[in-house]
Amino acid sequence: MNPTLLHIDNVHKTFAGLHALSDVNLDIREGETHAIIGPNGAGKSTLLNVCVGVIAPTKGKVLFDGQQLTGRRPFEINQLGVARVFQTPEIFGDLTVIENVMMAMLSHRDGAFRLRLLSRFDERGQVGRRAAKALADLGLGDHLHHLAGALSRGDKRRLELVMSLAQDPKMLLLDEPTAGMARADTNTTIDILRDIKRKTGITIVIIEHDMHVVFSLADRITVLAGGRVIAQGVPEEIKGNPKVIEAYLGEEQV
């Protein structure tokens, strides 16, 4: 069994009396793809936000690679090697695709505060060549000089993935990476994530509603309902688990 990379220890979060998370314990192992699923309002986004420092837990702590994350600010957590890909792509629409990636690479290398933007965007330099290759690897090689804001929704998500990987993270947190995509785009995203996994061995945590995506990618699954972990295991253990089916009644079938 691989060692634990992310350790969520007895995390609790209340919002004005509402228990969004209660006693959540979860270990993410190095190199696994771990899906966190659950019906609407289960606490998935809150848990992800606690992990990346956007929300402070009311109780409990999170450790990453042996270091305490709780109390650190999001950019510090990012620098420790945790990259989050948002549901809504966080890209600079007025810059070109390759400029977006170069900026992610330069800000990782130099720190965002030292980044002198346009003067450094030399695409013929080493960073430019790396950015072009990273984009080509994820199927965006034909879009290098297009404005990022003009990309299709699926391509924007792919660009954000390239930007996250440019920071060379140890763990990737994906928040509904296929939300709103057509089936063909969803399948392309599944293939891309599998390819990233095969090439880098990176640890992936994925929140996803689409069970096709979950069962295509996950090595293990944790199910949240009402802010609590109600089931955990490999996909075969989760499929058909009566507690999980009950939690999803009235929603999609597992």
Ligand SMILES: Nc1ncnc2c1ncn2[C@@H]1O[C@H](COP(=O)(O)OP(=O)(O)OP(=O)(O)O)[C@@H](O)[C@H]1O
């Ligand atoms: N900032 C907030 N203030 C108050 N309540 C919140 C806040 N964020 C989340 N909640 C509540 O906490 C509970 C868990 O929400 P959360 O968004 O984590 O669930 P989720 O599993 O991600 O749901 P979905 O799948 O619908 O995105 C919900 O009842 C939600 O209304």
